[in-house]
Amino acid sequence: MLLGFRTKLKLNNQQKTIMARHAGYSRWVFNWGLKAWSITYQAGLKPTANKLKKFYTNYVKPDYPWQSQLSSRVYQYAFVDLDKAFQRFFKIKGTGYPKFKKKGINDSFTLDNCGKWIELGSARIKLPFIGTVSTYEALPHCQVKKVTLTRVGKDWVISFAYEQERPIPEKKMARVGVDLGIISLATLSNGEVFPNLKPYRKASLKLSRLQRNLSRKVQGSKNSQKQRIKLASQHEKVANLRRDYLHKITSYLAKKFSNIVIEDLNVKGMLANRKLAKAISELGLYEFRRQLEYKCKLYGSKLTIVDRWFPSSKTCSSCGSIKTDLSLSERIYRCECGLEIDRDLNAAKVLANQAVGYTVLACGQSAADGSG
Ligand SMILES: [Zn+2]
Structure with a gap:
């Protein structure tokens, strides 16, 4: 049984920026593809999303170095979206010609792990390219091939489809x-x-030791800064x-x-x-x-x-x-x-x-x- 899951992400400003940049990348490529489709069609050619993607990869993308700073999976999926939009237009009666995407309206992008699974299960997700992000609730224990990130108001939500394990x-x-x-x-x-877990107890002991050390350090000193970072990562380790x-x-x-x-x-x-x-x-x-x-x-x-x-x-x-x-x-x-x-x-x-x-x-x- 395939189930859908969607939940809000807990992001810092830096992560929000990188999300917005990827959504912008996705929109930019989709709109390029849509324009290229119209031009080639009017020129009497038979465009497909795949042909346009090949052309884009070889002759367009290299001219835009900012794109190489972002996940290349995003533009691959932008062409998948373009293909879907045209398939709907061709096959479903009453569907209008695909429209250009506008900034701030349905901002989203899709990521995958280059064919490898993305492991889910806790309230943290290691997203390819973007890094580890947190959610407010734990995700179901599963593996997925791709996830979609969408802007909803000021927040970002993650959504994916996963296979539910059937109980026996x-x-x-x-x-x-x-x-x-x-x-x-x-x-x-x-x-x-x-x-109670032994490694957990060991890690907890270390945590209290670090806490004690920090309270002895001079506030604001370089040493206390270092200690603070150590403490935060130990907190994280214990919680995980x-x-x-x-x-x-x-x-x-x-x-x-x-x-x-x-x-x-x-x-x-x-x-x-x-x-x-x-x-x-x-x-x-x-x-x-x-x-x-x-x-x-x-x-x-x-x-x-x-x-x-x-x-x-x-x-x-x-x-x-x-x-x-x-x-x-x-x-x-x-x-x-x-x-x-x-x-x-x-x-x-x-x-x-x-x-x-x-x-x-x-x-x-x-x-x-x-x-x-
Ligand atoms: Zn009794």
């Missing part, structure tokens, strides 16, 4: 409870554990490691299970505890939830969010009785019924059992998989 329903396990925590990032009711790891977990969950049960984040309660709030934002639990929501839609899984007041960690997953005294430091849940179990695993199992009754349905079913 018979491979899916029915239901899983997921306990999100600080010691283990995610504990699944089937006993699987996603620990975390995001990639979260993507790995959320993809695994959404692909493998047909119903995923998580607890709503107790925002107020967590923010009241500053230490806990810091840990939660560092672990990216909000990001986890956000990724899980869109991937459940993508893979046709149901996401159930249990009320935040439901005492998942205090309830016994075996007999259902509720403990009133369970401190955060107790890692083993012990019940009068004889159950002795890892605290997080117990909570995950309780969540899996409580999937009905306490639930808020967060995701609709995708067309790809009707199972629930």
Whole structure:
């Protein structure tokens, strides 16, 4: 199934300028092609977009050195656009003769990676020639051959078509409870554990070291400037490691299970505890939830969010009785019924059992998989 995706880009001024230059390049070439088409046609020749492109590449482009500073893919696609415009004119009744493009109206251009895939999946995209740009939301995990950049008002949006991976329903396990925590990032009711990442912890330690160093440096000095750059790139490194790891977990969950049960984040309660709030934002639990929501839609899984007041960690997953005294430091849940179990695993199992009754349905079913 081919799906379309379109989202706004987060760009700095330099990136906006390079976008505008490429859109201008695309428009310039399209308009050159349109004019050349009319002239050659009137001269009794049979123009095609391909013939014009060859002529352009060999005899026109070399006269405009500014064009060699921009991605050559852009002008290739300008001729593809020209061809499409004429095909529409020839084949679809009522379509007018192609018009010249005007600056500021539908400014856009298309890029590809010279036949290689462009990998997508996070909120960052490495665009050929232009470099890495960010988006406000994560992109679906996929590979595409080309992307189109379009100006919408003051912003630029990226759009592309991608092939949706179809879930394999018979491979899916029915239901899983997921306990999100600080010691283990995610504990699944089937006993699987996603620990906090070691390289991430290492990178975080380095980050705090850099932060300490910077605070010791004289403000505005050359050294502090250098340190600041180091710090920024380390921030980026840590954020990327975390995001990639979260993507790995959320993809695994959404692909493998047909119903995923998580607890709503107790925002107020967590923010009241500053230490806990810091840990939660560092672990990216909000990001986890956000990724899980869109991937459940993508893979046709149901996401159930249990009320935040439901005492998942205090309830016994075996007999259902509720403990009133369970401190955060107790890692083993012990019940009068004889159950002795890892605290997080117990909570995950309780969540899996409580999937009905306490639930808020967060995701609709995708067309790809009707199972629930
Ligand atoms: Zn019990």
